[in-house]
Amino acid sequence: MANVSWRRLVGGGERRWAALGLAVVVALWEVGHRVYGDFVLPSPLSTLAALGRIAASGDLWPAVVTTARDALSGFLAATLVGTLLGGIAGRSMPVRAMLQPIATMLIGVPAIAWVVLSLLWFGGSGLAATFSVAVAAGPVVFAAATQGTRTVDGGLRTMARAFRVPLGAMIADVYLPHVLSYLLPALGTALAMSWKVAVMAELLSGAGGIGDGLAAARAEVDTAKTMAWVIVVVALLLVVDRLVIEPVRRHFETWRRGLPGEAA
Amino acid sequence: MSQEGALAASGIGHGFAGARVLDDIEFRVPKGEVLAILGPSGTGKTTLLQILGGLLVPDAGRVERPFERSAFVFQDPLLLPWRTARGNVAFGLAGTRLGRADRLARARSMLVKVGLGHSEAGLYPHQLSGGMKKRVALARALAVEPDLLLLDEAFSALDVGLSREMQQLVRLDAQERGVTVVLVTHDLSEAVRLADHAVVLSGRPGGIVARLAIERPARLRDDAFVEAEIRRIAGLEAIRDAFRPTLSI
Numbered sequence: 001m002a003n004v005s006w007r008r009l010v011g012g013g014e015r016r017w018a019a020l021g022l023a024v025v026v027a028l029w030e031v032g033h034r035v036y037g038d039f040v041l042p043s044p045l046s047t048l049a050a051l052g053r054i055a056a057s058g059d060l061w062p063a064v065v066t067t068a069r070d071a072l073s074g075f076l077a078a079t080l081v082g083t084l085l086g087g088i089a090g091r092s093m094p095v096r097a098m099l100q101p102i103a104t105m106l107i108g109v110p111a112i113a114w115v116v117l118s119l120l121w122f123g124g125s126g127l128a129a130t131f132s133v134a135v136a137a138g139p140v141v142f143a144a145a146t147q148g149t150r151t152v153d154g155g156l157r158t159m160a161r162a163f164r165v166p167l168g169a170m171i172a173d174v175y176l177p178h179v180l181s182y183l184l185p186a187l188g189t190a191l192a193m194s195w196k197v198a199v200m201a202e203l204l205s206g207a208g209g210i211g212d213g214l215a216a217a218r219a220e221v222d223t224a225k226t227m228a229w230v231i232v233v234v235a236l237l238l239v240v241d242r243l244v245i246e247p248v249r250r251h252f253e254t255w256r257r258g259l260p261g262e263a264a
Numbered sequence: 265m266s267q268e269g270a271l272a273a274s275g276i277g278h279g280f281a282g283a284r285v286l287d288d289i290e291f292r293v294p295k296g297e298v299l300a301i302l303g304p305s306g307t308g309k310t311t312l313l314q315i316l317g318g319l320l321v322p323d324a325g326r327v328e329r330p331f332e333r334s335a336f337v338f339q340d341p342l343l344l345p346w347r348t349a350r351g352n353v354a355f356g357l358a359g360t361r362l363g364r365a366d367r368l369a370r371a372r373s374m375l376v377k378v379g380l381g382h383s384e385a386g387l388y389p390h391q392l393s394g395g396m397k398k399r400v401a402l403a404r405a406l407a408v409e410p411d412l413l414l415l416d417e418a419f420s421a422l423d424v425g426l427s428r429e430m431q432q433l434v435r436l437d438a439q440e441r442g443v444t445v446v447l448v449t450h451d452l453s454e455a456v457r458l459a460d461h462a463v464v465l466s467g468r469p470g471g472i473v474a475r476l477a478i479e480r481p482a483r484l485r486d487d488a489f490v491e492a493e494i495r496r497i498a499g500l501e502a503i504r505d506a507f508r509p510t511l512s513i
Contacts, residue, residue: 163355255347
């Protein structure tokens with residue numbers, strides 16, 4: 001009996017393990033709060049209370065909308081431009097040779113530098129955040145799209161050529177499914193990066209959004225409020241990842257089920 | 265040239281990275297006939313087939329290819345891993361004017377012809393056996409109703425019974441629609457069952473060392489005939505010479 005229930009606990013669903021991991025973090029948080037006190041680490045409960053106060057004051061929703069707009073518009077631009085240029089670079093040696101050093105250079109520029117530059121260029125308008133996000137996330141998408149397009153099976157390309165498959169079907173059926181296995185993980189990374197850079201830009205520009213809220217919390221030396229805003233960003237990231245990236249991944253990767261090395 | 269609609273190769277030569285693979289290949293396949301390209305491995309058979317199909321441009325010589333639709337069965341099945349068997353056959357029809365529903369319907373009926381039923385049609389390549397993949401590739405080629413069919417070891421991964429069945433299918437389809445067929449094989453019995461003519465490639469670079477004609481009509485070739493014919497051909501000095509280097513080295 002004991003054996004059986006132990007097995008059930010171990011073999012329990014993925015969700016249960018995820019919940020356990022989360023519970024461990026919250027428990028450690030509470031322990032840290034008891035050791036270091038309210039100022040350094042407010043308890044999970046008082047953070048929740050701060051979150052409630054932000055929501056009640058009506059600041060929460062506009063901030064979420066602004067940050068989502070900044071992050072997602074930049075992410076979208078990065079995805080479109082990065083995929084298109086990466087796709088071309090993967091097929092054309094001269095384009096690749098020309099763009100790859102530029103992408104490497106762009107990746108090397110610290111995100112905060114882009115924020116400062118775009119504030120100087122675009123002022124306090126929302127465009128500053130969008131631009132910072134796009135230019136920070138774009139090269140990541142570009143690199144993945146290039147690598148994906150480069151490694152498409154030459155045999156499959158020859159086969160498609162032999163059957164005189166038109167370009168549209170060639171891209172949709174030969175290139176895209178392969179490129180996506182490189183692109184989707186990169187898009188996940190780029191999306192996470194988008195939130196971070198957007199919040200950073202907002203913090204410096206003061207044009208609203210979660211970053212603005214963080215700046216206010218810092219000015220008030222309110223640690224609980226700061227933690228509350230952090231929770232909002234993380235929640236946003238998780239929700240969008242689950243709602244956008246995850247369904248796309250599942251849709252395009254059904255064929256992998258049962259492949260050696262893939263979970264069913 | 266003389267006959268209308270023949271596949272003709274003249275003076276074909278080709279090399280990769282400086283190494284010559286093919287040298288002065290010359291032959292013609294009248295419309296509706298079957299040519300087998302025989303020879304030990306490494307003599308450029310696959311390269312020649314790709315040149316005939318227009319997938320490779322030869323360094324020297326030229327190919328007359330007065331055909332509308334050619335179809336290939338490659339040595340590897342080359343199926344899209346992210347498409348089902350049915351989707352893969354339909355993919356070969358992407359260049360035709362058929363609508364999506366028609367393509368899938370034709371794919372399904374062609375899969376039935378190669379012995380893959382409804383349940384297999386929905387499987388992905390990694391869920392199929394090697395022989396099944398080969399048959400999907402064959403179905404993909406036959407589905408486009410080609411007037412030129414190029415087969416590269418198309419029956420090699422199949423067991424004897426199945427390979428005979430598939431050969432029969434290709435032969436009937438080719439006869440019915442007057443398809444010109446070129447098949448590359450190392451299997452003499454495959455050539456004797458299907459081909460009207462055969463050329464034997466040998467040496468490096470590969471050149472034609474022997475030309476054979478198999479006179480009896482393909483539908484009248486029974487096992488006894490095939491056996492006798494194989495014995496006759498294997499006894500020819502040119503054939504023994506052609507295959508000898510791979511045995512002695």
